[in-house]
Amino acid sequence: MSAPGKPVAANIQFELSRWAVHPAIIFTLVFFIIPLVAMVIISFWQRIYGKLQASWTVANYEKFFGRDYLLEALYNSIEVTLLTLAISILLAYPLAYILAYKVPSRWQRFVLILTVLPFWTAYVVRSYSWLLIISENGILNVALIAIGLIDQPLEMAYGRGATVLGFVHFFTMLLTLTIYANLVQIKASYHKAAADLGANPLQIFFRITFPLSIPGVAVGAFITFVIAIGDYITPQILGGSTEVLVPQAIMLQIARAANFPMASVMSITLMIVVVIVYFIIGKYLKMDRI
Amino acid sequence: MIGHWKKNFLAVVYLVAALFFIYIPVVVLVVFSFQDGQLPVPPFNGPSLQWYEKMFSNDRLVESLINSVVVAIISSLLATVMGFLAAYGMARHDIRFRAGVRFILMAPLTVSYLIIGIGLLITLNIFGIPKSLLTVGLGHIVINLPLCFAIIYSQFGGHLRNIDWAARDLGASDFQTLTRVIAPVMKPSLFAAFCLSATLSWDEFIIAFLLSRFEVTLPVIIFEMLRAGLTPEVNAAGTMVFAISMVTVAIAAIVVSVNFGARK
Amino acid sequence: MGSLRNTIRRKVTRRSFVAGAAGFAAASAVLPKTGHTADELNVLVWCDHADKKLLAPFEAKHNIKINVKTYEGTGAAVSIIEQSSPGDWDVLVIDTPDVPMVVGKGLLAPMDESTLPLSDLLKPLTSAAFNHVNGVRYAVPEKFGYYGVAYNKEKVNPADMRSAQVMWNNKYKGRVAVYDYYFPTMQLIAISMGIKPDAISMNDLPKIREKLLAMKPNIKMVGDIVSVQNALVNGDVDMIINGAEFVVSGLMPTMPQLDWTIFDEGGLMWIQGLSVFKDSKKKKLAFDFVNHVLSPEGQGALATSECYWAMPANKKAVLSAAEKKILRWDEQAAFLGRSVPSTIGRADIDSEMLDIWTEFLQKK
Numbered sequence: 001m002s003a004p005g006k007p008v009a010a011n012i013q014f015e016l017s018r019w020a021v022h023p024a025i026i027f028t029l030v031f032f033i034i035p036l037v038a039m040v041i042i043s044f045w046q047r048i049y050g051k052l053q054a055s056w057t058v059a060n061y062e063k064f065f066g067r068d069y070l071l072e073a074l075y076n077s078i079e080v081t082l083l084t085l086a087i088s089i090l091l092a093y094p095l096a097y098i099l100a101y102k103v104p105s106r107w108q109r110f111v112l113i114l115t116v117l118p119f120w121t122a123y124v125v126r127s128y129s130w131l132l133i134i135s136e137n138g139i140l141n142v143a144l145i146a147i148g149l150i151d152q153p154l155e156m157a158y159g160r161g162a163t164v165l166g167f168v169h170f171f172t173m174l175l176t177l178t179i180y181a182n183l184v185q186i187k188a189s190y191h192k193a194a195a196d197l198g199a200n201p202l203q204i205f206f207r208i209t210f211p212l213s214i215p216g217v218a219v220g221a222f223i224t225f226v227i228a229i230g231d232y233i234t235p236q237i238l239g240g241s242t243e244v245l246v247p248q249a250i251m252l253q254i255a256r257a258a259n260f261p262m263a264s265v266m267s268i269t270l271m272i273v274v275v276i277v278y279f280i281i282g283k284y285l286k287m288d289r290i
Numbered sequence: 291m292i293g294h295w296k297k298n299f300l301a302v303v304y305l306v307a308a309l310f311f312i313y314i315p316v317v318v319l320v321v322f323s324f325q326d327g328q329l330p331v332p333p334f335n336g337p338s339l340q341w342y343e344k345m346f347s348n349d350r351l352v353e354s355l356i357n358s359v360v361v362a363i364i365s366s367l368l369a370t371v372m373g374f375l376a377a378y379g380m381a382r383h384d385i386r387f388r389a390g391v392r393f394i395l396m397a398p399l400t401v402s403y404l405i406i407g408i409g410l411l412i413t414l415n416i417f418g419i420p421k422s423l424l425t426v427g428l429g430h431i432v433i434n435l436p437l438c439f440a441i442i443y444s445q446f447g448g449h450l451r452n453i454d455w456a457a458r459d460l461g462a463s464d465f466q467t468l469t470r471v472i473a474p475v476m477k478p479s480l481f482a483a484f485c486l487s488a489t490l491s492w493d494e495f496i497i498a499f500l501l502s503r504f505e506v507t508l509p510v511i512i513f514e515m516l517r518a519g520l521t522p523e524v525n526a527a528g529t530m531v532f533a534i535s536m537v538t539v540a541i542a543a544i545v546v547s548v549n550f551g552a553r554k
Numbered sequence: 555m556g557s558l559r560n561t562i563r564r565k566v567t568r569r570s571f572v573a574g575a576a577g578f579a580a581a582s583a584v585l586p587k588t589g590h591t592a593d594e595l596n597v598l599v600w601c602d603h604a605d606k607k608l609l610a611p612f613e614a615k616h617n618i619k620i621n622v623k624t625y626e627g628t629g630a631a632v633s634i635i636e637q638s639s640p641g642d643w644d645v646l647v648i649d650t651p652d653v654p655m656v657v658g659k660g661l662l663a664p665m666d667e668s669t670l671p672l673s674d675l676l677k678p679l680t681s682a683a684f685n686h687v688n689g690v691r692y693a694v695p696e697k698f699g700y701y702g703v704a705y706n707k708e709k710v711n712p713a714d715m716r717s718a719q720v721m722w723n724n725k726y727k728g729r730v731a732v733y734d735y736y737f738p739t740m741q742l743i744a745i746s747m748g749i750k751p752d753a754i755s756m757n758d759l760p761k762i763r764e765k766l767l768a769m770k771p772n773i774k775m776v777g778d779i780v781s782v783q784n785a786l787v788n789g790d791v792d793m794i795i796n797g798a799e800f801v802v803s804g805l806m807p808t809m810p811q812l813d814w815t816i817f818d819e820g821g822l823m824w825i826q827g828l829s830v831f832k833d834s835k836k837k838k839l840a841f842d843f844v845n846h847v848l849s850p851e852g853q854g855a856l857a858t859s860e861c862y863w864a865m866p867a868n869k870k871a872v873l874s875a876a877e878k879k880i881l882r883w884d885e886q887a888a889f890l891g892r893s894v895p896s897t898i899g900r901a902d903i904d905s906e907m908l909d910i911w912t913e914f915l916q917k918k
Contacts, residue, residue: 016464022308024372024395024435031432032398035409042412069913076392076916095308102301113307113543120535123493124512125528129319132330135788138554139318155728157790158775173312223399230402232496237516240775240785241734244915247404249357254500256736257908260412267405274878318878326810332786350604350622411637420639503638504596514624517778518861519603519804520787 009251015105043264060265070249074269077246080160081229084167085221091168092175093217099176112180119173127237129165131157134165159239159250166234169226175220178215182216183209211218218284226278229270330522341526351511351527355511358492358508359525363421365430366438366487370480372431373438378468380453381446399436406432407500414501421503429497434487441486444480460501479547483543563587566600577864595616599647600624600632600826601779602697602859603847612846616839626778627735628652628677628898629908635661640833647811649686650827651897654694663832665691669841671848678890693827696847697856698890699864700798700823701896703737704814709792718746718817721769721795730772731782731791736911737904738822738896739796742768745820751896756903763910769795770917779862786812799881802865806880821893825867857881 046055064070095115103111107119121129133139134156143155156162194204232247241248246266253263278285322330326338345351376395380388398406408430414421450472457467471481495509502510512527568860593616597603599606601624606817609620625631628649635643648656654660670681672694679695686692697838703715709729715914721730721743732739743765762877774791775781784790787809794801802812828847830840846852854872857863865881866873875881883891 002626009312017379017382020375020382021391022379024376024439025391027431028394028398028435031410031428032401032406035406036401037297037410038413038416039405058369061881067909067913069916072916091308091311093548094304098298098305102298103305107549109440109547111305115312117536117539118312120489120493120532120539121316122509122528122531122535123318124495124509124516125319125531126315128516128524129315129528130491131784131788132318132322134315135784135790136371137787137789138330139314139332139454141331153789155774155790157788158785169311169315172308176336210541226400226402230404232404237781239917240731240777240781242773243918244912247402248915250408251403252908253914254411255633256627256629257905258629258636259905260408260415263408263410267408271401271405274402329787348606415637417641420642421637503642504623514601514604515627517780518604518624520780520783 012284031161039264039267042261043268045261047257047261060261062263063262064269066226069273070266073246073266074246074273075248076160076243077270078273080092080163080167080235080245081225083160083164084171084228085224087164087168087174088171088224089217089221091172092220093179095172096179096183096216099180108184112177116173116177119170119177122256124233126170127234130162130166130169130238134162155236159242161241162238162240163235163245167228167231170234171224172219174224175217178220179216181215182213182219185211215284218281220284222278222281226274229273313353318527319525319532322522324527325522325525327522328538329520330525340532341522343485344523345526345530348523351508351515353448354506354511355530357423357505359428361427361498361507362488362491365427365491366434366484369434369487370442370484372441373435373483374442374476374480376439377443377446377470381450396553397440398432399440403433403494407497410497411500421501421504423502423507425501426498426507428488429501430494431489433494433497434490437490438483438487441483442476442479445476450475465489467550475530482542482546485538492538493531493535565570571763580660593836593839594621595619595644595836596621596623596642597622597645597647597843598625598634598643599645600626600733601861602856602864603647604861605855605859608847608852608855611851620843628655629904632659635659641831641835643773643831644834644836645843646829646831647696647826648693648829649896649898650695650825651895653685653827653829655898655900656829657687657688657692661832661836662692663830665690665694665830665841669845670694671845671868674850674870675848676869676886676890679867686828693766694844694848694886695825695827696853696869697867698823698825699800699863700814700816700821700893701733701735701742702798702814702821703793703795704786704792704797704799704802704812705815706786708811709814712813712815713786715793715851716757718742718819721746721794722741722765723863724772726793727772728774729792730769730774731785731794731797732773732776732794733770734776734778735802737898737907738812738824740907740910741896742817742822743795745817745894751822752893754899754903756906758898759778759906759910759916763913766910766914767917770914772899776915799864802839803880804858804860804885806848808875816893817890823890823893823895825895871915 043060044056044058046053046057046059061130066274099108099112100113131138135141136155136157138151138157140156143152189211190208191204194208198208230247232251236248239245246269250263250266253259253266292499321334323346324337324339325341325342384495407429410425410432414425419425453471453475454467455469462471492539493509497514498507498510499513508531512524512531515524515527567623595618595716597620599622603609604622604624609622614751623634625634631646631648631796633732641916646656646662653662660776675695679698687844705712705715714723714725720726740762741754741764743756744751744758747761747765751755754762777785779801782791782794782797783805785796786802798814798816802814806812817835828844830837830872831842847856848868850870853866853868853870857866857871858877863881865886873881878884900906
């Protein structure tokens with residue numbers, strides 16, 4: 001096939017690197033994009049009397065946005081996620097700062113690994129083990145009563161507070177990692193230069209360190225938002241179903257009623273919320289810098 | 291050393307308090323996996339290995355453990371290879387629709403696992419494809435491919451382009467350059483990408499729950515155990531999952547630091 | 555055009571499927587299968603059937619492996635079946651009042667009564683009403699229990715537990731869990747209002763909804779079996795509405811302060827039945843399994859299964875005296891006398907009930 005005089009190898013060379021991107025792209029198209037398209041299509045169908053019907057209607061959307069208790073799931077999800085985010089950032093930032101600037105450099109790697117290791121606690125039992133801590137016969141109440149701080153157990157389990165606690169625990173570790181990674185990239189010479197110019201430590205922090213660390217916060221915050229708003233187990237176990245978040249509403253539709261159209265509507269709504277958040281904080285996001 | 295800590299008293303207090311908060315669920319989980327009694331709640335009745343014995347004599351659990359390992363290793367391998375090839379292709383050529391290609395490759399990172407799982411479930415239903423470990427693995431590649439791509443791509447610096455051209459000038463084919471020159475240089479990040487994917491797949495629940503049938507993965511079995519009865523066996527299983535993840539992470543951390551350390 | 559489509563298909567197949575499929579196929583080939591068993595039986599069941607002491611003797615005797623898939627709630631089972639292909643499943647355990655609905659979907663095989671130990675089973679359970687469709691038997695009862703209330707005797711007044719009005723009793727504000735199963739809870743409310751569960755119509759739903767939402771201020775949490783058990787054991791709640799023997803019996807040997815009862819207004823009963831799938835390719839083995847579960851030994855194991863205890867359908871079930879006491883075995887005649895079975899409603903009523911339930915969970 002190749003022209004005389006032209007080495008065959010050149011042809012092969014040309015091919016291989018040109019085609020290197022294709023497996024990943026095609027895989028993503030087939031197993032990610034097509035399912036999302038299928039989901040959008042199904043969201044306009046209906047499940048009537050236990051049968052899926054290609055009826056092309058916006059009835060599912062009308063139902064989701066028209067019924068307070070379903071729409072409220074969306075509000076709840078957004079509120080819980082934002083609350084989680086705010087508390088996690090407040091806890092993680094000082095931790096990352098201490099790791100980056102206060103811990104001696106030869107200890108840094110060790111303390112960092114120590115800090116994020118429980119990130120790998122088995123996902124399914126993470127919430128369950130919080131339940132063993134905060135329930136009325138749990139470790140925390142038993143300990144507080146034993147040292148005489150309280151005489152009646154505190155009611156901490158089941159409810160929004162417990163859900164947020166479970167989330168905050170996980171995302172504090174994640175945010176500490178992304179913020180730390182960003183802080184250590186800020187050159188020490190900037191701080192020194194600012195100090196030489198007469199800036200006090202507070203000024204250095206607010207004028208230099210903090211602004212330069214925003215990308216680290218943004219990346220962590222975005223990942224937190226994506227994972228938290230789509231998480232089913234944490235609210236299901238710790239929240240005690242005293243309120244419903246969107247993932248729980250989705251699972252109710254799938255597990256109890258096999259109502260894929262309704263579950264699709266809710267899933268698409270969640271995705272749209274994430275896209276909006278992406279555009280709000282997008283200018284700080286450099287995903288490939290993680 | 292001590293002087294340093296004294297000066298930073300508040301920092302030390304904060305660090306210790308944070309570590310306490312971060313570790314308390316792990317400690318409780320592990321401690322009550324050794325509970326000598328029927329319930330994983332206080333009082334702690336003293337150490338016993340009975341729940342570990344029970345766990346390892348549970349055939350379904352042991353089978354699911356093997357399934358989990360196989361799915362994690364194979365899906366991570368494929369994700370790493372595809373991510374590596376994609377990163378190579380992107381770094382090597384100014385391909386058309388560059389931004390678009392990157393966007394598509396990274397897009398799964400912005401979508402919740404639950405939604406990815408439901409999308410795949412709907413697709414399987416439409417095409418009548420039965421659920422199995424294969425479909426679980428495909429789901430795990432979807433979530434891990436963008437991570438592998440991002441990790442590996444971020445390490446494709448200018449020096450690799452030079453190495454690439456040098457190898458080429460010396461007459462190496464694309465394939466030779468890739469396998470004999472680039473892959474060895476990239477080994478630490480390939481390994482890091484593989485280990486991260488493996489731990490994420492190993493511990494992934496919702497996609498495995500939605501897309502599996504008889505043969506399930508360990509997190510699905512643990513979830514079933516959680517719904518089936520309050521028992522320290524769940525603590526034992528959770529402790530084991532954590533321990534295996536930790537070992538993987540530790541190996542990755544050591545390999546990466548040794549390799550990166552050597553280059554400095 | 556056709557060739558283009560073929561080319562694309564071939565390319566897509568090559569590039570994306572082959573790598574994945576080959577890898578996984580190779581993997582499943584090397585995967586150790588525990589033992590080299592001749593055959594497998596796929597059973598779709600409530601979690602109480604996953605207990606080794608029930609399955610192991612049958613697996614050993616026939617040298618087979620039983621694949622167990624557990625679900626919670628008839629809707630969930632139907633949802634799983636709808637996502638499967640014909641022939642995937644061999645044995646189904648489902649609440650017998652729902653059997654006609656499943657038969658209506660053409661899923662179950664008729665049963666030969668002469669092969670079943672029907673005379674050993676408790677009379678009220680074998681009623682033709684749930685197990686037969688058009689005079690043909692499709693299911694056989696194996697285990698039953700109630701939806702009522704389970705509680706901690708040390709924390710509540712047991713006398714209060716006898717009335718369904720306890721669901722709205724302010725005395726227990728914030729101390730109540732509800733077992734997360736929507737229609738029995740609403741049927742319990744219906745019973746308290748004097749409406750028979752099987753007579754609930756669309757017109758009754760607004761009234762039931764109102765009463766259900768009125769319960770919410772008392773409710774601390776809503777959850778599946780283990781979540782509510784957890785809450786009771788951990789002291790976060792003192793009673794479980796819509797629970798009974800199935801949530802506490804298994805805990806009672808270690809926690810004797812727990813107990814359960816049914817309401818004086820009337821009990822709401824659940825009855826699990828065994829069925830064989832019409833498309834099963836192993837019908838003989840499936841029917842052998844049915845008989846194994848119905849045998850006195852099988853019944854004893856099932857009644858005291860790890861996941862949850864409840865009453866066996868077989869009068870001859872092997873149970874110890876202590877187990878009989880926990881299961882209130884001697885009171886069953888009286889309990890059965892004032893109980894009615896719970897059944898999933900018509901598709902439209904059921905879907906409306908699920909919506910009301912979601913609203914109930916959501917209510918602040």
